[in-house]
Amino acid sequence: MAMHRRNFLLALGALAATGASVRAREEIAATAGELTQLTQPGNGDNRATYMPDGRSLLFVSSRSGRSQIWRMDPSGDVALVRESNANDYGRVAPSPDGSRLCFSSDRDGENAIYVLDLTSGATSRISDPAYWSFGPAWSSRDLIAYFSKKGGNRINTWTARPDGSAAKQITDRPGESRQPWWSPDGGTLALSADNGTGAFQIWLSAADGANARAITREGNWQQPFWSPDGRHIAVSAKLDRSAFRILVMDAEGGDIREIAQPENADNVHPAWSPDGRGLVFTSGEGKSGALWRFAFAT
Numbered sequence: 001m002a003m004h005r006r007n008f009l010l011a012l013g014a015l016a017a018t019g020a021s022v023r024a025r026e027e028i029a030a031t032a033g034e035l036t037q038l039t040q041p042g043n044g045d046n047r048a049t050y051m052p053d054g055r056s057l058l059f060v061s062s063r064s065g066r067s068q069i070w071r072m073d074p075s076g077d078v079a080l081v082r083e084s085n086a087n088d089y090g091r092v093a094p095s096p097d098g099s100r101l102c103f104s105s106d107r108d109g110e111n112a113i114y115v116l117d118l119t120s121g122a123t124s125r126i127s128d129p130a131y132w133s134f135g136p137a138w139s140s141r142d143l144i145a146y147f148s149k150k151g152g153n154r155i156n157t158w159t160a161r162p163d164g165s166a167a168k169q170i171t172d173r174p175g176e177s178r179q180p181w182w183s184p185d186g187g188t189l190a191l192s193a194d195n196g197t198g199a200f201q202i203w204l205s206a207a208d209g210a211n212a213r214a215i216t217r218e219g220n221w222q223q224p225f226w227s228p229d230g231r232h233i234a235v236s237a238k239l240d241r242s243a244f245r246i247l248v249m250d251a252e253g254g255d256i257r258e259i260a261q262p263e264n265a266d267n268v269h270p271a272w273s274p275d276g277r278g279l280v281f282t283s284g285e286g287k288s289g290a291l292w293r294f295a296f297a298t
Helices: 001-012
Strands: 034-037 044-052 057-061 068-072 078-080 088-094 100-105 110-116 122-124 133-138 144-147 156-160 176-182 188-193 203-204 220-226 234-240 245-250 267-272 280-285 288-295
Touching: 044 088, 044 280, 057 088, 068 088, 068 156, 068 203, 088 267, 100 133, 110 133, 110 144, 122 220, 144 176, 144 188, 156 176, 176 220, 188 220, 220 267, 245 267, 245 280
Parallel strands: 044 267, 088 133
Antiparallel strands: 034 288, 044 057, 057 068, 068 078, 088 100, 100 110, 110 122, 133 144, 144 156, 176 188, 188 203, 220 234, 234 245, 267 280, 280 288
């Protein structure tokens, strides 16, 4: 862990020379494509992700009275995945074969990370129930990353096997290290970290936290999500505006582009479709949140 912290501090010193810098919105090129609204405000729909086959969306909504996991089919119809008596939260991360889901829930008191078997309905907790944990991501190498208040600092990123074994804290830096998402090959994590400043940057590291380096600098960059081919990362960023915008950049933080999206609202939690042809994201906060999809021009 000491070596990982040293790598982080060395990378921090290189920020002045590398990574994406703040730029005015008019300097960011627009990406051609079509914007579609998927749900209406009023239900707090948020944090959508695709199932691995790309045929349905998983998202979280309070439309039933509390936060639950829902599925949307290609026709736009929605249904509960499995009702619980607790608040279940996204993002919902499916296993590579789509047979299991990972999510966070307060069903045992403190919010923790759980794995649901879609066939049997069995649910198992994989994080320490004594510490708030959130935001899981499931890798192609069958490793789950999430962020937690366990381990000192405000928030740290952890990994564990789907049965909860081999739990490991992989960040140890001031402030918050959160919102991890795996590269398609499962070898690299992208996450957002603020180093105690309150302004988040996008960091890449090996699966064990080694070789951490920032690919953005200045501004506020959050919620990274890799494209299926591993060449791009979608983020929610606040640069020269008061609202968060969905941006797409290459895997080194360059060639930043903006997709079409609602104005005068925070646009957050982008997620790539498995075929790489589009993104889903949340526009609005709380009950006003709704899901939107952007399809890249072909």
